[in-house]
Amino acid sequence: MHPHPTELLFRKSSYSQPTGNCVEVADLPNSAAVRDTQNRGHGHLLFSATEWRAALSTVRRR
Numbered sequence: 001m002h003p004h005p006t007e008l009l010f011r012k013s014s015y016s017q018p019t020g021n022c023v024e025v026a027d028l029p030n031s032a033a034v035r036d037t038q039n040r041g042h043g044h045l046l047f048s049a050t051e052w053r054a055a056l057s058t059v060r061r062r
Contacts, residue, residue: 008033008044 008026010033016022026033026044032052035044047055 010035012037 008028010024010026013023013025013034016037022037024035024037024040030049032047032049033044034047036042
């Protein structure tokens with residue numbers, strides 16, 4: 001069962017730019033929720049821990 005979006009504790013991603021174009025991440029025990037700060041009402045994407053680690057490793061290589 002996934003937590004309700006209002007129960008998630010989102011923080012600004014350290015990979016986001018200071019210009020306002022950024023994403024927020026909520027860390028969960030076995031996954032991560034990600035949402036657009038400019039469109040919070042549109043919901044979030046949920047990634048498994050494996051998927052999230054793969055995404056971060058791709059971003060870190062750039």
